[in-house]
Amino acid sequence: AQSVTQLGSHVSVSEGALVLLRCNYSSSVPPYLFWYVQYPNQGLQLLLKYTSAATLVKGINGFEAEFKKSETSFHLTKPSAHMSDAAEYFCAVSGRNFNKFYFGSGTKLNVKP
Amino acid sequence: NAGVMQNPRHLVRRRGQEARLRCSPMKGHSHVYWYRQLPEEGLKFMVYLQKENIIDESGMPKERFSAEFPKEGPSILRIQQVVRGDSAAYFCASSPSTGGDTEAFFGQGTRLTVV
Numbered sequence: 001a002q003s004v005t006q007l008g009s010h011v012s013v014s015e016g017a018l019v020l021l022r023c024n025y026s027s028s029v030p031p032y033l034f035w036y037v038q039y040p041n042q043g044l045q046l047l048l049k050y051t052s053a054a055t056l057v058k059g060i061n062g063f064e065a066e067f068k069k070s071e072t073s074f075h076l077t078k079p080s081a082h083m084s085d086a087a088e089y090f091c092a093v094s095g096r097n098f099n100k101f102y103f104g105s106g107t108k109l110n111v112k113p
Numbered sequence: 114n115a116g117v118m119q120n121p122r123h124l125v126r127r128r129g130q131e132a133r134l135r136c137s138p139m140k141g142h143s144h145v146y147w148y149r150q151l152p153e154e155g156l157k158f159m160v161y162l163q164k165e166n167i168i169d170e171s172g173m174p175k176e177r178f179s180a181e182f183p184k185e186g187p188s189i190l191r192i193q194q195v196v197r198g199d200s201a202a203y204f205c206a207s208s209p210s211t212g213g214d215t216e217a218f219f220g221q222g223t224r225l226t227v228v
Binding site for chain 2 (some may be wrong): 005006032038041042043044045046049051052090094101102103104105106
């Protein structure tokens with residue numbers, strides 16, 4: 001069985017501050033892990049994905065995530081928040097065979113000026 | 114190359130009516146997935162289709178919901194006799210292949226409101 005837990009439904013940071021969004025997964029097989037971003041009334045856009053290559057994955061817009069098997073985590077970070085980063089972020093794990101995603105409940109990021 | 118196109122973007126139905134949601138995948142993509150997002154929740158998998166075939170419908174409610182992806186034309190998610198609890202955003206995604214590491218591209222969603 002696969003599942004994702006995102007700690008913190010709302011995170012607020014100041015512009016220029018570190019962004020850390022937490023994601024822990026549960027998977028009975030080696031997972032594929034994804035971070036998606038959703039802007040208001042929009043679809044989901046892929047930020048980055050882990051597919052069992054390098055454990056530190058770099059994505060778009062300066063985001064990166066590190067796969068830690070011992071902690072079953074895949075936290076998303078960005079060194080310096082920008083106002084345009086305000087959105088909802090979803091962590092997801094997929095099956096090995098096809099894109100059946102199991103999404104976390106999402107974290108809304110607020111960036112204060 | 115246009116992205117995944119969903120229409121309508123907003124749909125209002127009265128209880129008991131039918132809702133038909135359409136999804137045109139990206140060009141060259143033959144794998145389509147439907148997800149439902151209830152307010153304040155993450156997306157939940159509903160169904161995975163390949164052209165003319167339902168591969169996995171484990172997330173579909175047993176009654177009133179059906180999906181198809183015909184040889185020609187868009188994929189359709191059909192909800193019969195809608196109820197208030199069906200109010201949600203319905204997202205379609207497509208991918209060019211079936212591997213679990215393949216990026217899925219999402220449409221902008223159809224927001225269904227049942228009054």
